[in-house]
Amino acid sequence: MKLLFENWRNFVDSIGEAAEPTPFKSAAQKRYKAQRKRNDMYSSPPGHKNLSSGSPFETKPKRAGTDRLRFEEETELENWRKFVNEEVEEPITTLRIFDFDETIAHTRSETRVKAPDGTELTVRSQQEFEEYMRAAAAKEGIEAFDAVDALIGLGYQIDMSDFSIVKDPHEISVITDIMREFPPNSKTYVVTARQGASLGPIMDYLDELGIDSSQVRPIATQGESKGDVMVVMMKNKIMDNGKSNINRIEYYEDSQKNIDDVLRKVCEDPELDDIKPLDFELIINKVINNDGQYNIQEIEC
Numbered sequence: 001m002k003l004l005f006e007n008w009r010n011f012v013d014s015i016g017e018a019a020e021p022t023p024f025k026s027a028a029q030k031r032y033k034a035q036r037k038r039n040d041m042y043s044s045p046p047g048h049k050n051l052s053s054g055s056p057f058e059t060k061p062k063r064a065g066t067d068r069l070r071f072e073e074e075t076e077l078e079n080w081r082k083f084v085n086e087e088v089e090e091p092i093t094t095l096r097i098f099d100f101d102e103t104i105a106h107t108r109s110e111t112r113v114k115a116p117d118g119t120e121l122t123v124r125s126q127q128e129f130e131e132y133m134r135a136a137a138a139k140e141g142i143e144a145f146d147a148v149d150a151l152i153g154l155g156y157q158i159d160m161s162d163f164s165i166v167k168d169p170h171e172i173s174v175i176t177d178i179m180r181e182f183p184p185n186s187k188t189y190v191v192t193a194r195q196g197a198s199l200g201p202i203m204d205y206l207d208e209l210g211i212d213s214s215q216v217r218p219i220a221t222q223g224e225s226k227g228d229v230m231v232v233m234m235k236n237k238i239m240d241n242g243k244s245n246i247n248r249i250e251y252y253e254d255s256q257k258n259i260d261d262v263l264r265k266v267c268e269d270p271e272l273d274d275i276k277p278l279d280f281e282l283i284i285n286k287v288i289n290n291d292g293q294y295n296i297q298e299i300e301c
């Protein structure tokens with residue numbers, strides 16, 4: 001979509017700035033000008049000065065039909081064609097979706113929590129974080145997929161500021177080696193539960209790792225369900241036969257909670273069958289950390 005708007009902007013720029021080095025010098029242009037004059041297509045001030053009601057002709061008069069807008073240049077057509085054809089020229093059939101924390105990199109981020117009863121806790125791993133959130137949500141009777149907002153509403157102080165930066169990162173190369181190769185007909189996303197402010201630092205970090213971040217689209221779900229995001233992506237491009245253009249999703253993730261959510265919404269939901277291509281595949285690559293040694297466990301739909 002970004003490319004689409006870029007092409008559109010280029011197209012608008014190119015027609016807006018179509019330069020005419022010698023305007024109205026050709027025989028044809030002189031004829032047009034003479035004709036406009038005969039047709040009296042001029043706005044002119046005479047007889048309309050300083051009317052108390054305000055004259056439409058108080059501004060500098062401008063001849064009609066003298067805008068420099070032209071549709072003559074080959075390049076303009078080229079831009080237009082690019083604008084129209086972007087989606088057609090880019091037959092995306094595979095989505096590659098990477099989580100960030102504990103999937104692309106391990107960071108030294110901590111979450112500091114203070115409950116309304118005064119108890120304090122520093123949480124150092126995602127697993128610990130999910131366990132705490134699950135327990136706190138159960139205690140408070142919260143059913144949201146992500147309980148953070150609701151808990152804050154109840155007076156919990158949850159400091160996740162470490163997650164707006166990439167703090168002391170350690171690359172998980174079993175994943176980044178896969179990420180670095182961009183297969184044809186695929187689109188690569190980083191989908192993180194972090195806040196939007198973290199996306200810039202994450203993209204900078206990818207560049208540091210030698211991963212071309214211009215080929216990666218970052219999405220911050222801010223705790224919303226990644227399964228829902230994938231469903232939207234599949235519904236985004238429906239072909240004439242009513243099926244999604246996406247026949248393969250590769251999902252790289254460490255959190256079992258997120259994996260269960262994606263299995264439920266993308267793999268098992270019968271409502272999605274209508275738009276799922278017959279050869280649809282969801283390949284989940286679970287990232288497992290064994291004391292700093294990272295492995296991939298494949299989970300199929």
Ligand SMILES: [Mg+2]
Nearest residue numbers: 099101102254
């Ligand atoms: Mg993670």
